[in-house]
Amino acid sequence: MSGHQQPDGAASTDAGGGADVGAAGPPGRWLREHARLVDAVVVAVVFTYNLFVIGPFTSPDGRPVFLAQLAISVLLCGLYPLRRRSPFTVFGAMLLAACAQVLVAGGSTLLFADLVLVFTVHHMATRFRWTVSVPAAVLVAAWLPLAAAPMLRAGHMTIDAVVALVLVIAWAWTWGTLVRVRRAHIAGLQDRARQLEREREVQARIVAARERARIARELHDIVAHSLGVMVVVADGASTKASTEPERAREAMVRVRDTGRTAMAEMRRMLHILRDDEPGELSPQPGTARLERLVEDSRAAGLPVALTVEGDPVPLAPGPDLAVYRVVQEALTNVRGHAGPALSRAEVVLRYRDSEVEVRVTDDGRGDAGADASPGGHGLVGMRERVAACGGTVRAGGRPGGGFEVVAVVPTGSGR
Structure with missing residues (x-):
């Protein structure tokens, strides 16, 4: 089985189950939370299958290339988990390793491990704008015909297969770009939601401040008026206490009634302060x-x-x-x-x-x-x-x- 027959299926392994897709829901969250585990599984599957692919091949001059291809496969698979930490460095190293594969192995085969380049293109598209991800995809797409040329001449690969692999690279880039756009859209919605929440909190504080100011005015009006009346009446009562005890007694009754009225209105205002839900309140004066x-x-x-x-x-x-x-x-x-x-x-x-x-x-x-x-x-x-x-x-x-x-x-x- 030649390596050129596998990229589509293997790419689906990463695209459908890799931690780069940013999928919504529990599966997507699980993949993101266990990104290292997913990377390890991808590397293990790709590298193990790659061993069965590279064994029989030799260079055009009859030289065995197993060790060279094995070393390149180890390098490619070893770099793959590091792409999250240093994407540009890892991508450049992968591309150099792929070019070395053509020089060392003489283009005798496309390694199954070359699929990590496709996965990395997808990863670049999920993280960076098209000004960065498009050149990465173009470089990999340009490398592919160069690496496949000896196999085309030897009859191990057809033009249709090369075109299909280029389309796989384009598909990986497109999917990654859609993931990035979707993530940006979700992030924008989340930012907007946080902004609206902050605005609601500010508005709530403004409303609370206005309500406190209103209640302060109410309390001032109640206390100032009632105490003013009580002081004036009490002064009059003290003056008439010895000469007109009956009128002084009436004045003190008025002081008492005024105080009770003020206390009732203050209790109503305090009831508003204590309760979130308005109860049965007495009518406001008018x-x-x-x-x-x-x-x-x-x-x-x-x-x-x-x-x-x-x-x-x-x-x-x-x-x-x-x-x-x-x-x-x-x-x-x-x-x-x-x-x-x-x-x-x-x-x-x-x-x-x-x-x-x-x-x-x-x-x-x-x-x-x-x-x-x-x-x-x-x-x-x-x-x-x-x-x-x-x-x-x-x-x-x-x-x-x-x-x-x-x-x-x-x-x-x-x-």
Whole structure:
């Protein structure tokens, strides 16, 4: 049996079972994880069969060439497992050994071990771009007719067989190139998946930060307003405790009720922080509770009135809460900074076609523009909350004295 009849079947051994194919699924993973074992099996099979091929052949001048061909076979098979570590060096050494085979053996036969050149072309195509793998395939394809020429002249091989072997080399290169392209495609998809995962993590952190900021604003509004009311009422109660004990007792009841309301709202916010899934939460305050807010402020000693202009329309949850918090924060600031000259504060809620304007004014002489909380988050949080709804906030002194806060908020989808 001559060596030229075997490359196709032997090449299938490596292409179908070698560790270079990059196949998907459990078989492909097993081959990649046991690449050295696969290489050893390929070398053992090729070298063992090669011994039966090279035995009977002699050179054209009658000289036995068994030892020379055996040495070249050992060199080719020994280099094959090293191709992963130094592909260019190993390929060059293999090509030189194949050329030496032609010179030493006189082209008496194509070694079965020459198949490792085909396998190496496949390996080069799986690892490198065509600018590298194509020259490698061309060199092997050009060497093949040169090595087969003496066999053609002796009638041991036909032109069709040589063409078939060249096609095998082309097939090995094509398969390797397809494997490389597929690997690159999978790697690109994996990179994209990792990038999307990183983007999702960043987006989740942004959402979490926004939620923390929202909850911080809610807690500030709840605590600042409630504590402000409680301090004012408690001061009044302490003043009237000896002269008007009944009114002082009523004031302390109001302090208690205000504290309970604040605690209930804080528990609701903490419930949001603790639970991943939203539960049955109490409704968020909105424009419907403005009248009660003004009444509570008036009961705490703040001379404030509420005026509604235009036809009230339902607001979306975000704008509805924003309007309430603007009024709540503005009244807290009035109570803390308007000063003793304050005689009147007013809340005006004006409905327009697609927006609502809320205006809180006072005639005090204090620094009502300052934040009621030491941290200074009141007006800043007010602006952030309204801006999140697409609205604007303006705060500053009035020409005739006093201070005003004006917020314009779109009605949103609730219209």
